[in-house]
Amino acid sequence: MQGNMKSIICTLLCGITTxxxxxxxxxxxxxxxxxxxEKVTATFKSGSLINLKTTETIHRNELDxxxxxxxxxxxxxxxxxxxxxxxxxxxxxxxxxxxGLLDNLTIxxxxxxxxxxxxxxxxxxxxxxxxxQTVDNSVPVSIAFxxxxxxxxxxxxxxxxxxxxxxxxxDRMSYVSQLIIARKFSSGxxxxxxxxxxxxxxxxxxxxxxxxxxxxxxxxxxxNRIAVVADYFLPFRQSSKKQYRENITxxxxxxxxxxGLEMDTGGHIFHLNFTNATAMQESQFISETISSWGKGQFRxxxxxxxxxxxxxxxxx
Amino acid sequence: xKKITIYSVFLFLLLSLEGFAQQSSSFISKGASISFFSSAMxxxxxxxxxxxxxxxxxxxxxxxxxxxxxxFQFDKKLMQEHFNxxxxxSDKYPISEFKGKIENSGQLTKDGNYTAKVSGTLQxxxxxxxxxxxxxxxxxxxxxxxxxxxxxxxxxHKITIPSVVGKKIAEVVxxxxxxTYKH
Numbered sequence: 469m470q471g472n473m474k475s476i477i478c479t480l481l482c483g484i485t486t487x488x489x490x491x492x493x494x495x496x497x498x499x500x501x502x503x504x505x506e507k508v509t510a511t512f513k514s515g516s517l518i519n520l521k522t523t524e525t526i527h528r529n530e531l532d533x534x535x536x537x538x539x540x541x542x543x544x545x546x547x548x549x550x551x552x553x554x555x556x557x558x559x560x561x562x563x564x565x566x567x568g569l570l571d572n573l574t575i576x577x578x579x580x581x582x583x584x585x586x587x588x589x590x591x592x593x594x595x596x597x598x599x600x601q602t603v604d605n606s607v608p609v610s611i612a613f614x615x616x617x618x619x620x621x622x623x624x625x626x627x628x629x630x631x632x633x634x635x636x637x638x639d640r641m642s643y644v645s646q647l648i649i650a651r652k653f654s655s656g657x658x659x660x661x662x663x664x665x666x667x668x669x670x671x672x673x674x675x676x677x678x679x680x681x682x683x684x685x686x687x688x689x690x691x692n693r694i695a696v697v698a699d700y701f702l703p704f705r706q707s708s709k710k711q712y713r714e715n716i717t718x719x720x721x722x723x724x725x726x727x728g729l730e731m732d733t734g735g736h737i738f739h740l741n742f743t744n745a746t747a748m749q750e751s752q753f754i755s756e757t758i759s760s761w762g763k764g765q766f767r768x769x770x771x772x773x774x775x776x777x778x779x780x781x782x783x784x
Numbered sequence: 785x786k787k788i789t790i791y792s793v794f795l796f797l798l799l800s801l802e803g804f805a806q807q808s809s810s811f812i813s814k815g816a817s818i819s820f821f822s823s824a825m826x827x828x829x830x831x832x833x834x835x836x837x838x839x840x841x842x843x844x845x846x847x848x849x850x851x852x853x854x855x856f857q858f859d860k861k862l863m864q865e866h867f868n869x870x871x872x873x874s875d876k877y878p879i880s881e882f883k884g885k886i887e888n889s890g891q892l893t894k895d896g897n898y899t900a901k902v903s904g905t906l907q908x909x910x911x912x913x914x915x916x917x918x919x920x921x922x923x924x925x926x927x928x929x930x931x932x933x934x935x936x937x938x939x940x941h942k943i944t945i946p947s948v949v950g951k952k953i954a955e956v957v958x959x960x961x962x963x964t965y966k967h
């Protein structure tokens with residue numbers, strides 16, 4: 469009798485357990501692979517925020533055509549209704565072409581008007597992203613190097629005190645090196661820290677040839693296709709030279725601060741921004757921004773980028 | 785005391801036997817392929833993932849498909865980025881899943897070619913919708929090869945296409961599935 473009971477219980481148990489297995493089984497059988505070392509994508513949407521370069525490179529065999537524009541002062545003594553809040557003037561214009569040699573290596577050329585004493589700028593640049601943040605955080609940040617060489621094509625100035633008093637061709641050149649360290653904190657929030665080194669072969673008298681600066685920038689998504697972006701550069705100046713320059717020109721140096729909206733329309737990235745910086749080239753706006761948000765000397769700016777892809781695999 | 789031991793051994797054996805029997809009715813497909821095709825006025829877009837996972841149970845007829853949205857490969861990487869960032873929102877909804885039943889799945893125990901109706905629910909972009917389609921199954925030496933195709937209307941899964949790219953992305957996307965199942 470006891471034995472019978474046990475076998476009944478036993479059979480029941482077996483039935484129950486296998487029944488339960490059948491439900492879960494299929495779920496457990498599927499293994500979509502280890503997400504380890506999966507790279508974080510789209511930390512930023514484009515190669516730059518407002519004044520700050522990001523870790524983003526364009527993909528291999530893609531061409532990026534970008535037009536940047538900075539208008540005149542919105543307010544202050546040079547702004548207001550008489551020049552239609554800056555829209556009558558353009559402080560700087562930059563037209564650039566970038567090409568993706570590899571998915572993490574972009575080279576580019578650009579022409580900029582220039583917004584300091586130095587004008588007619590031709591720039592060659594390179595961005596190499598050598599570290600990529602991973603989803604599992606085993607690599608917590610992405611790091612890219614950005615370097616550019618700029619040459620001015622303007623006519624040399626006769627004025628010995630001018631930054632454009634070029635003797636040699638090399639006097640026309642300036643260099644920018646940046647290490648861009650970025651982290652995507654969540655699907656909508658990313659930050660970048662950008663230690664920067666500038667070198668200008670020739671400057672106005674008693675101006676710094678070399679300058680270190682730290683840039684910080686961030687992006688916060690407000691909707692699927694719109695994000696708020698902001699960036700700021702803190703240059704480290706030699707106080708004696710700074711004082712000398714400010715006394716002789718009668719103008720103070722300010723740090724570049726930009727805020728803006730970034731819109732992704734699918735193919736086009738459109739930036740609408742405000743910044744006190746008049747120039748767009750790093751060797752100019754980091755070292756020689758003399759307009760101030762506090763005095764109303766900030767401006768509209770926009771940038772339109774269009775990417776073309778030449779990567780078309782043959783049909784299978 | 786002895787009796788209990790014998791019963792436990794018996795119970796264990798029975799359980800393991802049952803377990804084996806269960807395993808033999810379920811089949812796994814690693815690296816199943818899912819592709820989709822969008823044909824619009826200005827552009828044809830095709831993407832494929834060979835990293836989908838699937839499992840089916842010929843006893844119960846249960847079938848399950850899962851794919852990571854980021855595993856779809858496009859001809860143009862920019863499209864792939866847009867697919868994940870703007871349309872699928874793969875950060876929020878990383879996986880697409882189909883859970884369904886195969887009709888008359890019992891016939892799949894014998895070698896041969898079969899056509900069977902598969903119906904169930906598909907979850908894409910966080911939205912679940914019922915689907916049914918005819919699938920073909922080829923059974924040979926306890927390897928099952930399955931193929932199916934069906935249409936997905938993007939709006940059904942709350943995937944919105946901005947009007948500026950409306951002529952580049954089709955409203956209805958054709959999905960093709962190929963999987964080879966083994967024990």
